[in-house]
Amino acid sequence: MNKRSLWSGPYILWMIGFTVIPFCMILHYALTDRDGAFTFRNLLAMFEPVHLKAMTVSVEVAFFCTVICILLAYPLVIAMKRLGLFGKSYTILVLILPMWINFILRLLALQMILSNNGVLNHIFSILGLPPHELANTRTAMMIGIVYDYLPYMIVSIYNSVADIDDDIIEAARDLGAGSLTVFFRIILPLSVPGLLSGIVMVFVPSMTSFVTANIMAGGKIQLIGNIIEQEFITTMDWHLGSGLSVILMIFVLLSMAFTSRNDPDYGMSKIW
Amino acid sequence: MSDVILRLDGISKSFDGKQVINRLDLEIKKNEFVTLLGPSGCGKSTTLRIIGGFEKPDEGCVIFEGKDITALPPDKRHINTVFQKYSLFPHMNVEDNIAFGLKLKKKSRSYIKDKIEYALGLVNMDGYGKRMPMSLSGGQQQRVAIARAIVNEPQILLLDEPLGALDLKLRQKMQLELIKIKKEVGITFVYVTHDQEEALTMSDRIIVMNKGIIQQMGSSKSIYDEPQNAFVADFIGESNIIDGIMKRDCLVNIQGVDFECVDVGFGKLEPVDVVIRPEDLTIVKRGEGYLDGTVISEVFKGAFYEIVVKVSDYEWLIQSVNPAAVGSIVGLTIIPDNIQIMHKPISEDAEVIKDE
Ligand SMILES: Nc1ncnc2c1ncn2[C@@H]1O[C@H](COP(=O)(O)OP(=O)(O)O)[C@@H](O)[C@H]1O
Ligand SMILES: [Mg+2]
Numbered sequence: 001m002n003k004r005s006l007w008s009g010p011y012i013l014w015m016i017g018f019t020v021i022p023f024c025m026i027l028h029y030a031l032t033d034r035d036g037a038f039t040f041r042n043l044l045a046m047f048e049p050v051h052l053k054a055m056t057v058s059v060e061v062a063f064f065c066t067v068i069c070i071l072l073a074y075p076l077v078i079a080m081k082r083l084g085l086f087g088k089s090y091t092i093l094v095l096i097l098p099m100w101i102n103f104i105l106r107l108l109a110l111q112m113i114l115s116n117n118g119v120l121n122h123i124f125s126i127l128g129l130p131p132h133e134l135a136n137t138r139t140a141m142m143i144g145i146v147y148d149y150l151p152y153m154i155v156s157i158y159n160s161v162a163d164i165d166d167d168i169i170e171a172a173r174d175l176g177a178g179s180l181t182v183f184f185r186i187i188l189p190l191s192v193p194g195l196l197s198g199i200v201m202v203f204v205p206s207m208t209s210f211v212t213a214n215i216m217a218g219g220k221i222q223l224i225g226n227i228i229e230q231e232f233i234t235t236m237d238w239h240l241g242s243g244l245s246v247i248l249m250i251f252v253l254l255s256m257a258f259t260s261r262n263d264p265d266y267g268m269s270k271i272w
Numbered sequence: 273m274s275d276v277i278l279r280l281d282g283i284s285k286s287f288d289g290k291q292v293i294n295r296l297d298l299e300i301k302k303n304e305f306v307t308l309l310g311p312s313g314c315g316k317s318t319t320l321r322i323i324g325g326f327e328k329p330d331e332g333c334v335i336f337e338g339k340d341i342t343a344l345p346p347d348k349r350h351i352n353t354v355f356q357k358y359s360l361f362p363h364m365n366v367e368d369n370i371a372f373g374l375k376l377k378k379k380s381r382s383y384i385k386d387k388i389e390y391a392l393g394l395v396n397m398d399g400y401g402k403r404m405p406m407s408l409s410g411g412q413q414q415r416v417a418i419a420r421a422i423v424n425e426p427q428i429l430l431l432d433e434p435l436g437a438l439d440l441k442l443r444q445k446m447q448l449e450l451i452k453i454k455k456e457v458g459i460t461f462v463y464v465t466h467d468q469e470e471a472l473t474m475s476d477r478i479i480v481m482n483k484g485i486i487q488q489m490g491s492s493k494s495i496y497d498e499p500q501n502a503f504v505a506d507f508i509g510e511s512n513i514i515d516g517i518m519k520r521d522c523l524v525n526i527q528g529v530d531f532e533c534v535d536v537g538f539g540k541l542e543p544v545d546v547v548i549r550p551e552d553l554t555i556v557k558r559g560e561g562y563l564d565g566t567v568i569s570e571v572f573k574g575a576f577y578e579i580v581v582k583v584s585d586y587e588w589l590i591q592s593v594n595p596a597a598v599g600s601i602v603g604l605t606i607i608p609d610n611i612q613i614m615h616k617p618i619s620e621d622a623e624v625i626k627d628e
Contacts, residue, residue, distance in 0.1 A: 167359040168361060170326055170353075171361070174347070174353045176373050176376040176377060185372075189363045
C-alpha cells in the first residue's frame, strides 16, 4: 500500500465499522431464526398482506412526493436561470439553508403551521375559507416529506441546468424554438443526469421516512420504514426487521439500477 | 424598391452603465457579405446580437425589410446565427441538429431529409449524419453549425467569429469554403471578426468599428488603400503612422522634411496624422531620398524583407524585395500618391490603439 492511499484509512475504518459489519449482521439476522437456524421466512415476510400494504403505501407516497418535488424544482431553476442568478455564490446558499436546521425541528414547525388551529387555518379563516383538517393526515405527511427532500431535488437539477451553455439555448431560440420547446427539447433532456440523481435522492429516503410519518401523520400511516422500526424497537424481532430491510434494500438497488440504465451515457457516473 | 434588407437606426446599448454601442447607423444590402471588424470588446458581438434579437437596444431601432423588428424575439426573425462556440445540441446527432429548425417549422419528412442531405453536401460533411457532435473535430462541428443555420433559408445569416476557435490552416480553408457557400446559397452574410486578413479576404464590404463607433465602411480595397483615420490605418495591415504638419495643399512636413503629397483641403499648418504603408517605402542610397536613417533590423519574411530604419526618434517599417545591411545608412523615398494624410482624431474614440 503506498503512502497516499493511507489517507483513506480513517474513512475505510469508518465504513467497515459502521456499514460493512452492520450490513453483515443484518444479513445474518435476516437469514436466521431465533434459534440460529437458516431460514428464508424473514425475507418472505415482506409478502404478508400487512407488509405488502405498507410497501405499496410507501412506493405511492414516495412516487407522488418525487413528482411534486420535480414539478416544484424545475420552474424554480428555470426562473433562476432566466433571472441570471446562476453562478452567484448566495443562490445555492439560499437553496440549502433549510438543510442546516435539524429536520425534526423543521417538521415540528410545519406541524404547528398545519395543525387544526394553526397558522394555515388561521389564514383560511381570514380569507373566509372553511378550515382544513390537515394535521395527522397523509397530505400533511407528504408535505413534510416534500419539505424535507425538495432541496436535494433543486440542487441536483440546478447543477445540471447550470452546466447547459447559454449559447445552446440561444441557438435553439435562434432556430425558432419558443420557451416551451426550449424546455422540452433542450433543457429537460440535457438535465436528465441531475433529474435522475434528484429522483434517487428523493424517492429512496421518502419511502422510509418513518420519523416524518410519525410526526406529521401522527402514527396513523405505516410506511415500510415504520414497520421495520417497530420490529426493531417495539417487537424486538431483529430477525424479521432485518429480513424486511434486506428486501427493501434489494428493491431500492433494483430501482436505482433501472433508473440509471435508461440513461447509459451519463446516468451512472452522476448518481453513484 | 431599395435593396436594403436591414437597417440599424441610431442604435445605442450600455451594459452596467458602460456604453458599448454608440448611436450606430448601418445599412446592409441584400446578398451582401458584410464584415464587422474591430478589436476585441469593441461591440461587434453586441451589434450582431441586436440584429439577431438576443439583446434589446437601449435606443434606436432595427428595420428588417422595411419593418421595425426591434421588439421581435429571436425565434420570430428570419435571421439565423452561427455562434463562435458552435453550440450544437450535444444530445442530438448531426441530422437531428440540422433538422431542429425545420421540424419546428413543421416541414414534411421528405423535405427535411432532402435538406439535410443538401446541407451536409454543401459543408462537405456527407455521411456524418448519424455522428454525435462530441465525436467531431472543431472544424467539423462548425460546418454542422453552418449547415444547421442555412437549411432554414434565413434572409440573413449572422456569423460571430465562426472560425475563431480553429487553427490557422483550417481557418484559411474554411474562409474559402464560406465564400463558396455564400455564393451558392445567395444569403446575406453579416460576419464578425477581429482578424483583418480574414475580413479583407472574405468581405464585399468591411465595417471597421472601435469602441462602439463605426470608424469606416467600404470595400476591402478602399479600407486598405484609403484609411480615413489613424485607427483604421493602424488596425488594417501594418502602417507607419507619424505626426506631420500640412504646409499647404499637396505639401506635408514630416520629421522636418517636406514631402509632396496629393491631399488637399487641410488648414494651413494643421497638425495631421500621416500614414505610409511599409510596402510603399523604397530604400535608396544615402542622400538620394527624402530621409536618411540607420538600418536597425532586417528579417527575411519569405516574399520580402522586413526592414526597420531609424530616422531620428522614429522607426520606419519597410517591406522591400532587396536586403539592406544592418548598421548601414540608407535613404528613404516614396511617391506622393502613397502618402495618406488624415485629420487628427477629435475625440479619443478614434485614437490609435497602440501595438497590442
Ligand atoms: N451581457 C453583457 N453584460 C455586461 N457586459 C457585456 C455584456 N455583453 C457584452 N458586454 C461588454 O460589452 C463590450 C463589448 O462586447 P462585445 O460586443 O462582445 O465585443 P466584441 O464582440 O467586439 O469583442 C465588452 O466590454 C463586454 O464586456
Ligand atoms: Mg465578440
